[in-house]
Amino acid sequence: MKFNDLFVSREEMFSMGIEELSGQHYVSFPVSLGVVDYEEYYAIDRATFERFEQDLPAALEFVTRARKRELDQLLIIQPGSHRGTAI
Known part of the structure; x- marks a missing residue:
């Protein structure tokens, strides 16, 4: 997978973009597992x-x-058994 961020909000710590191989649009944010x-x-x-851009x-x-993990059904990559916490 090749994620290409097209919008980044440093203040709110999230980004939006497109996964180039599939054409899937996404929203992403950092998560911490402690060691990584x-x-x-x-x-x-x-x-x-397009709506979120505006x-x-x-x-x-x-x-x-x-x-808050209310949208886990939309995860592109499913987390492992040890899932991090949103930063």
Whole structure:
């Protein structure tokens, strides 16, 4: 997989982009497992991506829900048995 960030919010610590091999749009944010940090990637469709580009509060609402693990069904890569915590 090749994730290409097209939008990055350093203040809110999330990004949006497209996975280049599949064309899947995503929202991602950093997660910490203590000894290692990594990104969790959540699938969104193109229309949602375009809406989030114009509506930051809607994107932040999505990110907040994902950080609470309310949107796990949208994870592009399923986490292992030891899952990190959103940073």
